[in-house]
Ligand SMILES: Nc1ncnc2c1ncn2[C@@H]1O[C@H](COP(=O)(O)OP(=O)(O)OP(=O)(O)O)[C@@H](O)[C@H]1O
């Protein structure tokens with residue numbers, strides 16, 4: 001190996017070891033109150049996100065991705081969904097032990113979230129400028145004029161054409177892509193350290209999807225914000241994230257650095273997700289689908305949660321739930337036969 005290459009690899013390793021965790025979820029459990037019992041819905045979820053990095057959470061519908069995100073944002077309070085155990089440490093503080101009033105100060109300021117469908121998140125009866133100004137004034141001591149100036153800068157930053165005119169528009173006067181850009185402007189208004197994007201582009205067509213994702217990554221380069229990107233689409237995750245967590249029925253079933261995951265997918269579910277993505281390179285008439293569906297939270301199931309749908313299932317798979325174990329450094333898998341299949 002040449003001396004220069006060795007030096008770069010050495011520096012990369014040092015940077016990896018030194019990267020500071022901004023967010024750490026440790027054995028987070030979430031349950032839904034149903035009649036007189038609690039149905040577990042997210043099980044022992046442990047995740048870590050380093051500063052300036054992007055973590056992708058991927059999985060089919062109903063796997064617990066949004067509930068995990070809402071738990072981090074503190075948006076489960078008052079609903080029938082409860083955090084039953086575990087911790088969420090952000091910036092060195094356990095959010096679950098924090099007073100609600102302090103936690104509310106962090107929301108929208110140090111951490112912000114954008115949702116799949118901006119029309120349900122933007123208020124249809126207020127001009128977009130007023131909605132951005134409101135968020136800025138909630139968290140910063142700033143005059144109305146100063147906040148308006150900042151709102152114009154943000155609209156420019158998210159590439160809304162003619163911001164001076166558009167600041168007075170109502171949400172219905174913008175296209176879907178522009179509305180999602182406004183949501184990004186609101187989320188970025190106070191330069192959050194953490195941005196959670198829950199399926200931010202699913203409702204958009206493919207070209208606008210790419211523009212919105214590129215915009216988020218561009219803003220990340222400028223501001224250093226860490227991002228959690230939730231998606232059904234492993235392709236989107238591959239292009240944008242440093243690390244990937246695959247969720248299935250409320251469990252993390254595989255997590256790894258993105259490169260590691262794509263060079264060796266160890267869980268049959270992750271491989272199934274990849275096989276179901278259409279390819280523009282290979283000419284196929286038929287896409288592989290994972291047979292069956294994600295069981296609902298009230299369906300009783302023993303053993304591995306994926307075993308009824310798995311092509312490699314063996315007797316032990318229906319008997320005991322596999323633990324999440326490291327098969328390599330930074331690569332953990334929840335499968336009895338990881339590495340063998
Ligand atoms: N408020 C709620 N009350 C009862 N059950 C809920 C509630 N919110 C979510 N669930 C259930 O919890 C499970 C996980 O939901 P979640 O919204 O986290 O899934 P998801 O992975 O985000 O799915 P999608 O990709 O469709 O958004 C689902 O089975 C869902 O039906």
Ligand SMILES: [Mg+2]
Nearest residue numbers: 065066067198
């Ligand atoms: Mg969701």
